[in-house]
Amino acid sequence: MEFHLLVDRVRGEFLEMPGMRLTPAQAMRLWGVDAALCQRVISALIGIEFLKWSAGGQLALADDRSR
Secondary structure, three states, X not given: OOHHHHHHHHHHHHHHOOOOOXXXXXXXXXXXXXXXXXXXXXXXXXXXXXXXXXXXXXXXXXXXXXX
């Protein structure tokens, strides 16, 4: 899968389930990617402030108010 398509898919999943929180290992399994590609996607989405790291080391929407 092309990188930008994967990023779009991940964005869609977080928008569909705004309270979703994932560890990197869970993200790799859900997205069906290896560790390097998973890290690239995470970095890209954190870089545009779409995702953030929670205090518990999970990924969440940057503007998640469902805590």
